[in-house]
């Protein structure tokens with residue numbers, strides 16, 4: 001492709017992008033293709049000869065678009081969001097064009113230094129103590145793996161990295177029954193072993209019970225096992241419950257245990273002074289992760305991972321082959337030493353563009369509005385006698401179910417499952433679900449970049465109508 005051809009296609013693509021963004025609400029939110037439908041439309045072997053970009057775009061429109069679930073549609077209320085925003089998309093264009101591989105400072109000093117500064121901005125925006133240093137990771141799962149590996153190395157005096165786990169004893173990791181599965185994955189692949197993950201019971205509001213945590217630690221110590229790390233969550237995946245950091249932190253300090261905090265979604269709410277209470281006990285935290293790629297309008301992937309002692313993180317991951325030795329080593333941040341991958345994208349540019357474009361006040365306004373409309377939705381639900389709220393509404397997630405009179409628990413569960421599928425198959429909105437106290441629970445997340453109260457009101461009208469038509 002010549003530069004002129006590139007220019008022509010790029011201009012056309014920008015038109016495509018802008019009109020997609022303008023019309024995203026016209027697409028069915030959830031793709032309804034059957035498994036294999038897209039795969040079978042793609043030729044079994046690659047073309048021998050060059051094809052035009054126009055023919056690629058034609059196939060993109062005809063084959064790919066029907067198989068896309070539109071996460072940027074404001075009627076996307078499922079999971080947690082993976083928000084974009086125009087300034088983030090523009091930065092992605094620059095990142096793709098530069099194509100820099102930012103593994104060490106020397107391979108793109110601007111990327112390393114912007115990353116360092118963006119992590120300071122974010123740290124201060126969310127209210128972490130000033131000794132914390134940050135690094136951008138691809139995902140919260142990777143950051144949590146990094147935390148558990150660092151905790152493992154610290155408690156074993158870095159012997160497992162060198163000698164293997166044979167003589168390290170039985171390490172124990174603690175989290176609540178509501179913690180995201182990325183913790184179980186990290187424990188499984190870190191060599192600690194899934195059976196050594198202790199799931200602590202939760203209280204009525206689905207937050208970790210610190211009394212039960214302490215009991216479990218004492219029990220394990222009596223058996224000669226080694227408590228290594230507690231993962232506390234701010235904003236659990238199911239209900240956005242907030243684990244009590246101060247109470248958990250005091251226990252971690254007493255028993256010399258690493259405290260990792262997973263705030264993947266709710267971390268963004270910390271930019272609001274009125275949500276700083278979630279971080280009470282911050283002085284006990286060893287590592288902390290949140291995802292600007294969820295609720296801070298920054299394209300996937302962009303995870304902010306903060307550590308109190310960067311030296312421990314670097315010592316866990318550092319490896320220095322000859323070809324990566326530089327004259328600047330020790331004077332700058334070589335982020336390849338701060339996590340699993342060697343190669344790294346220039347992700348800090350997205351954050352720079354988003355934060356400068358919205359301003360911190362603009363970000364606060366948007367996040368506050370999402371929280372306000374979640375509260376409005378919960379009021380709408382409470383008013384209807386045949387619906388019920390199933391968990392406290394803390395930020396922008398509302399958990400509820402249809403509960404018409406005259407049905408037993410099994411029937412109510414079946415009804416809500418059917419309701420979820422019927423709504424999602426309509427293409428008009430997309431909800432996801434969880435199970436709370438054996439109840440099939442619908443989750444509605446009011447945090448898509450462009451969602452408004454009008455979207456919520458319309459969706460709620462459809463949910464009520466569809467639910468009542470199922471009962472009849």
Ligand SMILES: Cc1ncc(COP(=O)(O)O)c(C=O)c1O
Nearest residue numbers: 080139140141180182237262264
């Ligand atoms: C609380 C929590 N932690 C971690 C994750 C994993 O996030 P990622 O996709 O960035 O690995 C999720 C995903 O939704 C989550 O809800």
